[in-house]
Amino acid sequence: MNQIIPEYTLNDGLRVPSVGFGTFGLKGNAGVHAITNAINTGYRLIDTAYNYENEGTVGEAIRKSSISREDLIITSKLPGRYQEYDLAVPAIQESLFRAGLDYYDLYLIHWPNPTTDKYVEAWQALIDAKKWGLIRSIGVCNFLPEHLARLKDETGILPSMNQIELHPYFNQEEARKWNQENGVRIQSWSPLGRLNGALDEGKVKEVARKYNKTAAQIILRWHFQLDSIAIPKATFPERQLENISIFDFELTETEMDLISSLSRVDGRNKNQDPAVYEEF
Numbered sequence: 001m002n003q004i005i006p007e008y009t010l011n012d013g014l015r016v017p018s019v020g021f022g023t024f025g026l027k028g029n030a031g032v033h034a035i036t037n038a039i040n041t042g043y044r045l046i047d048t049a050y051n052y053e054n055e056g057t058v059g060e061a062i063r064k065s066s067i068s069r070e071d072l073i074i075t076s077k078l079p080g081r082y083q084e085y086d087l088a089v090p091a092i093q094e095s096l097f098r099a100g101l102d103y104y105d106l107y108l109i110h111w112p113n114p115t116t117d118k119y120v121e122a123w124q125a126l127i128d129a130k131k132w133g134l135i136r137s138i139g140v141c142n143f144l145p146e147h148l149a150r151l152k153d154e155t156g157i158l159p160s161m162n163q164i165e166l167h168p169y170f171n172q173e174e175a176r177k178w179n180q181e182n183g184v185r186i187q188s189w190s191p192l193g194r195l196n197g198a199l200d201e202g203k204v205k206e207v208a209r210k211y212n213k214t215a216a217q218i219i220l221r222w223h224f225q226l227d228s229i230a231i232p233k234a235t236f237p238e239r240q241l242e243n244i245s246i247f248d249f250e251l252t253e254t255e256m257d258l259i260s261s262l263s264r265v266d267g268r269n270k271n272q273d274p275a276v277y278e279e280f
């Protein structure tokens with residue numbers, strides 16, 4: 001049975017599901033199979049990136065699925081090496097060609113790369129690509145409040161979404177607060193912690209037993225109640241269904257705090273601090 005996923009309205013009016021599907025590592029025929037199954041299971045938001053080298057796989061999965069293109073929210077991302085304005089515009093077009101799509105619903109700057117200092121130019125390219133109809137809504141990933149404030153100061157436009165590393169070991173309390181206060185929707189990448197052990201945490205399992213749910217469902221429900229859009233990646237159909245079957249129970253405030261209390265200052269999976277880490 002398909003799950004009904006509640007939606008949010010972004011600051012530019014685009015409506016998006018409160019849980020999406022991550023596709024990092026899903027490629028080729030096996031990737032098409034997994035993503036088509038996810039769409040047919042009920043996922044309506046699919047997250048890809050130029051650098052995942054699977055925009056083609058996502059496009060093929062959309063065409064093979066039983067859902068129309070206009071009922072899906074497809075996200076892709078601009079790599080660091082194309083942040084100069086004149087490189088960003090053809091990169092966005094190339095991203096579309098790869099997927100065989102006419103438009104992306106969301107297009108995000110993948111990393112701010114502050115030392116390179118080209119992210120404002122890249123943002124201007126996204127603003128223009130939206131005007132030209134190539135993208136419906138524009139956002140960023142891994143932007144710290146200082147980067148977001150600069151976009152606002154220099155272009156007048158804040159992103160609709162900021163996709164950041166967020167899981168029980170790194171709950172991003174301050175970043176969530178800044179983004180929420182400024183109307184930027186948070187999306188959680190590696191929401192399950194990408195096998196960092198969060199799924200085996202005793203405290204999470206204890207809550208899972210109470211609700212007769214799995215540890216993954218408890219963590220994904222925690223994201224939902226934090227008002228962040230989790231984009232779990234799962235290859236197997238059972239896990240895909242499990243990960244969106246989270247809307248028939250509610251965690252108490254104490255349980256929310258218990259999971260948030262697992263967070264550590266050094267809880268990032270790979271120490272990728274956007275103030276210094278750069279990706280191209």
Ligand SMILES: NC(=O)c1ccc[n+]([C@@H]2O[C@H](COP(=O)([O-])OP(=O)(O)OC[C@H]3O[C@@H](n4cnc5c(N)ncnc54)[C@H](OP(=O)(O)O)[C@@H]3O)[C@@H](O)[C@H]2O)c1
Pocket residue numbers: 021022023024025047048110141142163188189190191192193194195199214216217231232233234235236239240242243
């Ligand atoms: N913007 C960025 O910089 C950035 C960075 C990283 C990731 N992302 C995006 O975020 C997405 C999700 O993050 P992620 O892929 O790193 O990690 P994740 O979604 O937290 O974890 C994925 C791992 O968890 C396993 N899993 C999924 N559901 C499960 C369940 N119910 N029970 C047990 N294990 C389960 C998956 O296994 P199987 O696949 O084997 O089923 C996979 O190994 C990515 O795919 C990508 O789209 C964005």
